[in-house]
Amino acid sequence: MSERVAEYLAGQRDAILDRLCTLIRFPSVSTDPAFAEGMRGAREFLLGRLRSIGLTEVRLLEAPGGQPAIFGAWTGAGPDRPTIMIYGHYDVQPADPLPLWHSPPFEPTIRDGRLYGRGASDVKGSTTVAVEAVAGFLAVEGGCPVNVKLFLEGEEEVGSPSLPALVKAHRELLAADAMLSADGGGAAGKQPALNIGCRGICALQFSLRTAAKDAHSGKVGGAMRNALHEIARLVASLHDEQGRVTVEGFHDGIPPLSNALRMEAASLPFDEAAWYAEFGATPFGDPAYSVRENTTMRPTVEVNGMWGGYTGDGGKTVTPAEAHAKLTMRLVPGQEPEAAQTAVKAHLERHAPPGVALEFHGRPGGTRAFTLAADHPLRAAAAAVLAREKGGRPAVTRLGGTVPITTLFQETLGIDSLMFGLASPDEDAHAPNEFFRLSSLEEGLRLWPMILTELGTMRAADFRTRG
């Protein structure tokens, strides 16, 4: 059944690529209100597509004060078949620094088999594959092997602040047996991997004030605290020279890394030297762990942006009175987002000398790390599909990034997720010149029909009896 669908989708490849390009042209940057029009455009385009493929229900789920999510359902497989939630997101990261792009970020451009554009890899490419796989079944077979609920959110790139309320409000509508995510995962390429976990995240922004106003550095220099010197001291206090987080209490709750996990981390060949060379960087990080362990099984405190004083052309002899920093923390199993945020806040407050006032800005939300249990049917289905398509047994990996919905759906709806996206780690997601491989698009249009077919061989009860 999946072969016919895959054949159909291969024939539709150019039309599908066209639709993906249209989607990328909408600058759906969720973090910046200036891009509201781009968000609306991406949303309406996807709604239109879903309405045209024969789903039983298509609607927007509104999040008060947040970005609406797109919902679509097809429930014709019957109650014995599992209901699979398919997850993607239509929002993207900001495109700056713009001057570093070789082609405009919102004008998709194909070069050397790669589709360049903001969001191509993260995650409009894989989202398109998932939607088109469902469309393919409905077009060719008149139905899907499983019941399907599509859920495409618009806040993934800002940490999904209003998603918990939205999911709770639509608990019935979103009920499912498992979730298959188009975000995360590494199903495409020569070294397919089963992505069974991701780090959590929480965020913190703070402003630091040393005086009521900026002053002339000639007049006050030598007897007045400089906000930039003070924020430098505070940020420097967060890590030791090898990058180990030195925040007291931050690691609370994290069990020691087990031998099983260290073996899992080593199961997929990984060339550390090549990895650093790709980024033009040199080895760094806690020497007690491998790169893969440091980037997927250990937590971080990361300053994503910092600024203060005069940053324009030329110079300005000012002693700045305020400085600002944006931080995110990546979390591993055992850590609570709120506790991690509190630990960093407390560290900053403890290290701020008298005369330095800190103000923390609310960044609501926060997501625990997620792990898919070893005996979950999703793992078996994906392993079978990858083995059939690529041969061999797929390696098991974790994502260093965060897919907040995996944790949220586990906690709120009681369903587990498998990341089955087609993006490759070298596609410069979140950076200039983001791209998506056309070969991954084509591969996705084979793999997604296969995994939906595989899941259709299982019974709904296989998922429900687990726990």
Added chain:
Amino acid sequence: MSERVAEYLAGQRDAILDRLCTLIRFPSVSTDPAFAEGMRGAREFLLGRLRSIGLTEVRLLEAPGGQPAIFGAWTGAGPDRPTIMIYGHYDVQPADPLPLWHSPPFEPTIRDGRLYGRGASDVKGSTTVAVEAVAGFLAVEGGCPVNVKLFLEGEEEVGSPSLPALVKAHRELLAADAMLSADGGGAAGKQPALNIGCRGICALQFSLRTAAKDAHSGKVGGAMRNALHEIARLVASLHDEQGRVTVEGFHDGIPPLSNALRMEAASLPFDEAAWYAEFGATPFGDPAYSVRENTTMRPTVEVNGMWGGYTGDGGKTVTPAEAHAKLTMRLVPGQEPEAAQTAVKAHLERHAPPGVALEFHGRPGGTRAFTLAADHPLRAAAAAVLAREKGGRPAVTRLGGTVPITTLFQETLGIDSLMFGLASPDEDAHAPNEFFRLSSLEEGLRLWPMILTELGTMRAADFRTRG
């Protein structure tokens, strides 16, 4: 003779204030090429005014690649009278952060006896006073008590990079016996002070790179250097916790602070608690020195601006590969600008770990600290004027800031300077809501005729035999 002129100027007060407002309306921000039109406007307005008051010569002195200076001369006092160079500048600091201004920075606004506007205090107000004092003599007396050379530069706020070449090229034209500066000094107000020195300055900008490109903090976080963490460590290494500069070799050449200088620093009453309260700040700085000593007799290394990563609305989960900082160093007698800059560069390079690349951006120029000798006729003239106008003996102070021209004129033309400006230290120069007191304008229009008259009682030979 000065009384008649002062009376005349008092009668012209509203017209003079009008001209000052016109001058402030030109946004003459020298550091930013976007304000070239404002620079040109201020220049042409001043040229027009000088051309209308009866000087013997008025012209622009062009600086290749820099901002032209305005020159005007009146040499009718004869060779026995001293020739006094009068210095001012027509450029101003940038006005940002704009949102903090209560009225637009380039729309002069009077509130409570204060004229608000960028440049009102630094130093269009005092420059206007100096020009109008000369105009007053020419209008009322048909001549000045001394020969006058007006020199109004356009690069003071960027450290006068092309001024040395310009002064050297016009050595003959600029020949004078002494210089009276409208910039610096504290001639106005209840506690007049003789400002007999200023700190020097040099600048340094650097960029720091940890990788060839920004990366997704989820993918690389924990195993990749973060440029913001690294710049924080470097900046934090420049000072100890009490703000003492920890840069090796930076203090080379500075003699220990003598008892005479410490007594000088203590000669003007100074309420440290009130000073900090005015800035909304708490005491800080090397505890071995008083605030006045730390801000006028000790050197600084100051970060004026620092930035990197994502600084827009919301968040972006990026591990930044580059970060930037702008620094200026305030220098005291004994320090060489180039040596101080070299010491800071060497410190940064020594403290940058492997994998962190630094790039320094040229900020040419640099100015030694300046001191006016105790037996200089300028000191006697100013002391006599202030004693007559205010009673008592004026305190002797130094400026924590820098008036590059004082050092330059001493080194290039062999003439010494006295700062005789009317700005007060609380007028928020270089900060939002800069203002100039109308009472200082009025006082200046009395004091400048007096000091020109006093200098006119001296012979040119009194200046020439000194040195």
